[in-house]
Amino acid sequence: xxxxxxxxxxxxxxxxxxxxxxxxxxxxxxxxxxxxxxxxxxxxxxxxxxxxxxxxxxxxxxxxxxxxxxxxxxxxxxxxxxxxxxxxxxxxxxxxxxxxxxxxxxxxxxxxxxxxxxxxxxxxxxxxxxxxxxxxxxxxxxxxxxxxxxxxxxxxxxxxxxxxxxxxxxxxxxxxxxxxxxxxxxxxxxxxxxxxxxxxxxxxxxxxxxxxxxxxxxxxxxxxxxxxxxxxxxxxxxxxxxxxxxxxxxxxxxxxxxxxxxxxxxxxxxxxxxxxxxxxxxxxxxxxxxxxxxxxxxxxxxxxxxxxxxxxxxxxxxxxxxxxxxxxxxxxxxxxxxxxxxxxxxxxxxxxxxxxxxxxxxxxxxxxxxxxxxxxxxxxxxxxxxxxxxxxxxxxxxxxxxxxxxxxxxxxxxxxxxxxxxxxxxxxxx
Numbered sequence: 554x555x556x557x558x559x560x561x562x563x564x565x566x567x568x569x570x571x572x573x574x575x576x577x578x579x580x581x582x583x584x585x586x587x588x589x590x591x592x593x594x595x596x597x598x599x600x601x602x603x604x605x606x607x608x609x610x611x612x613x614x615x616x617x618x619x620x621x622x623x624x625x626x627x628x629x630x631x632x633x634x635x636x637x638x639x640x641x642x643x644x645x646x647x648x649x650x651x652x653x654x655x656x657x658x659x660x661x662x663x664x665x666x667x668x669x670x671x672x673x674x675x676x677x678x679x680x681x682x683x684x685x686x687x688x689x690x691x692x693x694x695x696x697x698x699x700x701x702x703x704x705x706x707x708x709x710x711x712x713x714x715x716x717x718x719x720x721x722x723x724x725x726x727x728x729x730x731x732x733x734x735x736x737x738x739x740x741x742x743x744x745x746x747x748x749x750x751x752x753x754x755x756x757x758x759x760x761x762x763x764x765x766x767x768x769x770x771x772x773x774x775x776x777x778x779x780x781x782x783x784x785x786x787x788x789x790x791x792x793x794x795x796x797x798x799x800x801x802x803x804x805x806x807x808x809x810x811x812x813x814x815x816x817x818x819x820x821x822x823x824x825x826x827x828x829x830x831x832x833x834x835x836x837x838x839x840x841x842x843x844x845x846x847x848x849x850x851x852x853x854x855x856x857x858x859x860x861x862x863x864x865x866x867x868x869x870x871x872x873x874x875x876x877x878x879x880x881x882x883x884x885x886x887x888x889x890x891x892x893x894x895x896x897x898x899x900x901x902x903x904x905x906x907x908x909x910x911x912x913x914x915x916x917x918x919x920x921x922x923x924x925x926x927x928x929x930x931x932x933x934x935x936x937x938x939x940x941x942x943x944x945x946x947x948x949x950x951x952x953x954x955x956x957x958x959x960x961x962x963x964x965x966x967x968x969x970x971x972x973x974x975x976x977x978x979x980x981x982x983x
Contacts, residue, residue, distance in 0.1 A: 556579070556580055556581070557577070557578065557579050557584075558577075558578050559575060559576065559577045559578065560574075560575070560576040560578070560956065560957060560960070561573065561574070561575050561576075562574040562575075562957055562960060562961060563575075563589070563591075564591075565961060565964055565965075566961065567666075567667040567668075567670075567677075567961075567965055568667065568964065568965060568968070568969050568970075568971060569617070569619055569968075569969070569970045569971060569972060569973075570590075570592055570969070570970060570971025570972035570973070571591045571592050571971060571972075572588065572589055572590050572591055572592075572964075572969065572971040573588075573589040573591060574586075574587070574588055574589070574940065574960055574961070574964060575587040575589060575807075576940065576944055576960060578944070578948065581948050581949075582945055582948060583940075583941045583944040583945050583948070586937040586938075586940045586941045586944070587807040587808070587937070588808070588933050588936050588937050588940070588964060589807050589808055590808040590809045590810040590929075590933070590971055591809070591971075592809060592971055592972050594809050595616075595972075597612065597613060597615075597616055597923075597925065598923045598924060598925055600612055601613065601920050601923050602920055602921065602922070602923065603919055603920065603921075604919065604920050605918060605919055605920070606632040606635070606636060606718050606891075606913075606915065606918075606920065607717060607718055609628055609632065609913070609920055609923075610625055610628055610629065610632070610714075610716065610717065610718070611712075611714060613625065613628045613911070613925070614712050615712060616925070616927075616972075616973055617970055617972060617973045618711045618712070619658075619659055619662070619905075619970065620655060620659060620904045620905055620906070620909075620970065620973070621707075621711060621712050621713075622651055622652065622654075622655045622703055622706070622707055622713075622716070623652070623655060623902055623903075623904035623905070623909055624904075624909065624911070625707075625716050626648060626651070626652060626716075626779070626900075626902045627900045627901060627902045627904075627909045627910065627911040628900060628911045628913075629648075629716065629718065629900065630779065630898075630900025630901065630902065630911070631898040631899050631900030631911040631912055631913045632718060632898060632900070632911075632913055632915070633718060633719070633889075633898065633900075634896065634897075634898025634899070634900065635896040635897055635898035635913050635914070635915040636718070636891035636892070636893055636894065636896055636898075636915060637891055637892035637893040637896060638718060638719050638889045638890070638891050638892070639889055640719060640720060640886075640889045641720075641884075641886055641887060641889065642883070643880070643883045643884055643885065643886035644719075644720045644721070644886045644887075644889070646876055646879055646880050646883060647706065647720075647721055647724065647880065647886060648716075649778075649872065649876050650702065650706060650733075650873060650876045650877070650880070651702065651703070651706035651707065651716070652778050652779070652902070653702065653778075653869040653870075653872045653873050653876065654698075654699050654700075654701070654702025654703045654705075654706065654869075654873075655699065655702075655703055655904075655905065656699070656778065656865055656866075656869045656905055657695060657696075657698060657699035657702070657866060657869050657870065658696055658698075658699025658700050658702075658703055659699070659905035659906075659968075660824070660862040660863070660865060660866050660869075660905060661692055661695040661696040661699060661866065662696055663859070663862060663905075663968040664692075664747065664751075664859055664862055664863055664866070665678060665688065665689065665692035665695075665696075666678040666692065667965055667968070668859045668962075668965055668966065668968075669681070669859075671958065671961075671962050671965065672754045672755075672756075672859075673685070678692075688750070691740075691743045694740065694743075695740055695743060695744070695866070698736055698737070698740060701733070701736075702733060702873070705725050705729060705733070706721070706725070708722070708723070717888065718891065719888040719889035719890060719891070720886055720887065720888035720889060721886065721888075722888075724886060727881055730877045730880055730881060731877070731881070733873060733877060734873065734874050734877040734878070737870045737871075737873040737874050737877075738874060740870060741838070741867070741870045741871070741874075744863070744866045744867045744870055745838060745842065745867060747863045747866065748842045748845060748846060748863055748864070748867065751846070751859060751860045751863050752845060752846050752860075756850070756854065756856050756857065757856065757943075757959065757962070758850070758854065759942075759943045759946040759947050759950075759952075759959065760854065760855070760856075760939045760940070760942050760943030760946070760959075760963055761850065761853040761854045761942070762853055762938065762939065762942045763852070763853060764818075764819060764820060764821055764852075764853070764935055764938070764939075765785060765786050765787065765815055765816070765818060765819070765820035765821070766785065766786040766820060766821050766822070766825070766826035766829055766830055767783060767784070767785045767786070767799075767800075767815060767820050767821075767822050767826060767908060767931070768783075768784060768822060768826045768827045768830050768831065768903060768907070768908055769781075769782070769783065769784070769793075769901050769902065769903050769908055770782040770783070770784040770790060771831070771834075774834060775834050775836075776827075776831050776832075776834040776835050776836075776839070776868060777831075777903075778827075778902060778903040779901065779902040779903060780793070780901065781793050781901065783795075783796060783799055783800075783901070783908070784830055785799075785815060785820075786826075786829065786830060787816070793899050793900075793901045793910070794899050796899060796901070796910050796912070796926070799815060800813045800814075800815060800910075800926060800931065801813065801814050801815070801817070802926065802930070808933070810929065810930050810933065810971075811930050812930065812933050812934050813926065813930055813931040813932075813933075813934065814934060819932075819934035819935035819937075819938045820931065820932070820934075820935060821855065821907075821932050821935045821967075822906070822907025822908045822928050822931050822932055823858055823861075823905075823906050823907035823928060823932065823967060823968070824858055824861035824862040824864075824865050824905070824907075825851065825855065825857055825858040825861040826907065826908075827861070827865070827903060828843065828847070828851075828861040828864055828865070829851060829852060829861075832847060832864075835864070835868060836871075837871050838867050838871060839864055839865075839867045839868035839871055842863070842864045842867050843864050846860050846863075846864065855935070855936075855939050855963055855966045855967060856962065856963070856966045857966075858966045858967060858968070859966060862905075862968075894915070894916075894917050894918045895915060895916050895917060896914075896915055897912075897913070897914050897915070898912070898913055898915075899911070899912045899913075900912075904927075904928055905968065906927075906928040906929060906932075906967070906968050906969070906970055906973075907928030907931060907932065908928060908931065909925075909926070909927055909928060910924075910925065910926045911923070911924075911925055912924040912925070927970065927973045928970070928973070929967075929969045929970050929971065929973050930973075932967055932969075933969075935967075936963060936964050936967055936969070939963050940960050940963050940964070943959060943960070943963060944956070944960070947959060
């Protein structure tokens with residue numbers, strides 16, 4: 554009779570939302586891996602039907618409190634296409650500032666408080682405080698800074714109503730913009746110190762395997778967090794409107810969230826995908842950080858997503874400084890008005906965890922169809938594949954001490970937003 558056993562991790566700690574991992578082992582090899590999304594479906598795609606575009610903007614950020622502005626930004630990009638809105642260049646700059654703030658808020662939370670304890674041998678960030686007190690204190694300051702920008706541009710820190718179709722209801726004063734710039738300059742040294750800290754960490758290699766990567770291609774030749782083209786690591790480019798031909802969703806029995814594949818294989822989105830596909834476009838200290846850290850191992854090891862997020866912290870701090878400099882000399886932004894009541898639009902942005910898509914059909918001023926695909930729903934298959942590879946190698950080498958932690962580290966590296974993903978399954982009542 555075959556020798557069977559299983560490892561169950563529930564709940565998965567230090568992630569956003571309620572999930573778990575089950576690894577089934579047969580004859581000392583991994584037989585099955587399940588990353589379980591245990592939160593029930595929340596049906597946001599149904600909630601927005603019959604609503605106006607502006608009403609949608611008040612609903613969809615509730616998908617996630619952490620990346621609420623990314624959901625709002627993706628919705629804005631999709632809805633504005635549908636109703637014929639073209640915003641001015643100054644509004645684009647304010648949206649860039651908003652997005653940088655959310656990246657810093659989310660990345661700092663993940664790097665220092667969710668992932669770093671694993672590498673340094675602590676149960677949590679509080680336990681790190683005795684030896685790494687300065688790092689924890691500065692990390693809190695960095696996260697608070699990201700929150701500050703989210704509050705300034707959103708109207709409040711969570712689910713703010715300030716971003717509207719065509720622009721913003723209220724814009725920050727030049728005095729507040731200058732203060733934000735000064736704080737970004739102050740925090741840049743800490744972000745650069747984090748590059749050195751992560752660069753000195755020993756990164757396990759037991760899970761390494763080839764995979765695919767996907768992100769938005771920015772409209773310019775620079776690094777960025779949005780675009781109307783999906784680019785992939787095989788060199789392909791696809792208009793975002795064709796996202797259903799690129800990202801193939803399916804349902805699995807052990808999860809409330811749909812799964813996604815590209816070319817019938819798992820793929821990764823997020824900071825690691827962005828840095829690998831766009832890293833040569835970086836400039837300044839972000840490019841220096843990239844050159845210092847990047848190795849060929851990044852293409853095969855998801856734990857380097859933590860390092861990629863650290864590079865993006867530097868990029869976004871520099872981006873805030875540059876964006877504020879431009880805003881201080883820009884013309885006033887004006888709210889652009891819709892030019893049509895019926896249309897179709899697909900918006901894509903890079904949320905902290907990866908590519909986020911909002912698709913809408915609007916008829917006579919109300920939404921008649923909506924489709925959202927979140928980053929977590931894209932990379933869940935890849936998490937399972939890396940856990941399978943890692944498990945096989947650890948079992949073969951008889952390295953079973955803390956094997957559960959090794960599985961958790963793989964999942965945590967992706968920074969999964971479990972509640973974000975859990976609204977995607979279609980529920981049919983019979």
